[in-house]
Amino acid sequence: MTNSDPQEWSNRGVDLFLNLLPGEHSRGLRVRIEDGLRDAIRGGRLVRGTRLPPTRALARDLGVARRTVVEAYSQLAAEGWIAGRRGSGTVVAFGATPPIDAGSIRERQRVRWRFDLRPGRPDPSSFPRQEWLRAVRQALTNAPDEAFGVGDPAGELALRAELAAYLNRARGLTIGASDLLISTGFTQGLGLVARALATIDRRRRITIEEPSMPHHRDVIREAGHELALVRVDRGGADVEQLEQAGEAAAVVVTPNRQHPTGVALSSGRRARLLEWARATGAYVVEDDYDGEFRYEGRPIGPLQGLDPRHVVYAGTASKTLAPGIRLGWLAMPEPLRAALTREKELADWHTSALEQLAFAELLRSGMYDRHIRKMRLRYRRRRDALLHAIVDADLGVEVMGTAAGLNLLILLPDAETEDRVLAATRAAGVGAAA
Numbered sequence: 001m002t003n004s005d006p007q008e009w010s011n012r013g014v015d016l017f018l019n020l021l022p023g024e025h026s027r028g029l030r031v032r033i034e035d036g037l038r039d040a041i042r043g044g045r046l047v048r049g050t051r052l053p054p055t056r057a058l059a060r061d062l063g064v065a066r067r068t069v070v071e072a073y074s075q076l077a078a079e080g081w082i083a084g085r086r087g088s089g090t091v092v093a094f095g096a097t098p099p100i101d102a103g104s105i106r107e108r109q110r111v112r113w114r115f116d117l118r119p120g121r122p123d124p125s126s127f128p129r130q131e132w133l134r135a136v137r138q139a140l141t142n143a144p145d146e147a148f149g150v151g152d153p154a155g156e157l158a159l160r161a162e163l164a165a166y167l168n169r170a171r172g173l174t175i176g177a178s179d180l181l182i183s184t185g186f187t188q189g190l191g192l193v194a195r196a197l198a199t200i201d202r203r204r205r206i207t208i209e210e211p212s213m214p215h216h217r218d219v220i221r222e223a224g225h226e227l228a229l230v231r232v233d234r235g236g237a238d239v240e241q242l243e244q245a246g247e248a249a250a251v252v253v254t255p256n257r258q259h260p261t262g263v264a265l266s267s268g269r270r271a272r273l274l275e276w277a278r279a280t281g282a283y284v285v286e287d288d289y290d291g292e293f294r295y296e297g298r299p300i301g302p303l304q305g306l307d308p309r310h311v312v313y314a315g316t317a318s319k320t321l322a323p324g325i326r327l328g329w330l331a332m333p334e335p336l337r338a339a340l341t342r343e344k345e346l347a348d349w350h351t352s353a354l355e356q357l358a359f360a361e362l363l364r365s366g367m368y369d370r371h372i373r374k375m376r377l378r379y380r381r382r383r384d385a386l387l388h389a390i391v392d393a394d395l396g397v398e399v400m401g402t403a404a405g406l407n408l409l410i411l412l413p414d415a416e417t418e419d420r421v422l423a424a425t426r427a428a429g430v431g432a433a434a
Ligand SMILES: Cc1ncc(COP(=O)(O)O)c(C=O)c1O
Pocket: 120, 184, 185, 186, 187, 188, 213, 254, 259, 287, 289, 315, 316, 317, 318, 323, 327, 328
């Protein structure tokens, strides 16, 4: 291509929407271009520093002679609206610089804890940047062109196959690629289950543990279900209470490590929970949000392996990699597969194909396993340091949930003490939650 190639020129620079008012005949095109630009600058749509297209490109876009645009730019430059800058072309020279207007979002991101011990937060500084970069590069290099079109709502086959193999090997599931649906995290997966059940089950009630994440409760309600609660004690969710409560389409549990108490569902209750599901035709949603991080004791197998027809197993990359990645998965019982895939399709067609393929590459190369093993060791050391500090301080408090996971629970005597402790941790730059 040469410098004078019109195609080349039209590809340069930036897009500009110019409202060329259909002026009187006497007002030429040049004046209409000037007026359009003045209006856009005066109205704040084009702020100081905004780059304008090169004259040749704008002339081509507007279908006018280049000379017309050159004259309009010269006039506006003479009036001080715009200015030519060596190296960066023509820019808007008048008006206020745009205020930084991201408001509360920036505020939220700016909170920097010296030690962030808020429940369930992985260490963001440990995100495997180099490994992810390599995986993205590999995925982009190998992806067929079709990967950039709209794909399968249930997810990329390459990822589902790698993930099924990983979950069977490392988490004790027995599934195939077609059992998996790739979501943007547990939160979306839960919403999909709740909405899918609302289309195929007349029962409009879903039970969840108390305590549990308020956000998950909102997701269930938002899908049109009444919320019921099942209390949690040292043996996990109280299944007897579940049996006595009214009918429900599903129960959402964290059997491996109850969130946020950290207790595991006892083996007796695991069996009873599945009996309840079989007897009532309800589903158990097994939230395995941080099952990869067990530091002591024998690993607890998933409920899903015991009854794949009644358990929806839900996993996430939010703890192993980062919550910002937005990747999760559901192992779907056969009877729910069509409804869940349909809900995913309605929600957003599918999860980003590029993220999926990069994650598949991370799994395939063994980097995901290595990262988890590294992080397990790191988190265990942190847990040990925290436990030692608590013992050394001789506070006489009980600590729960220490065998696994990314948080532990300190039982304080009353709400007043809790408030005082939270205020003290905040003042010391330590993130914690009640
Ligand atoms: C109990 C529980 N489940 C699941 C998740 C993960 O949700 P998501 O995959 O949507 O990030 C979290 C994250 O904080 C959690 O605490």
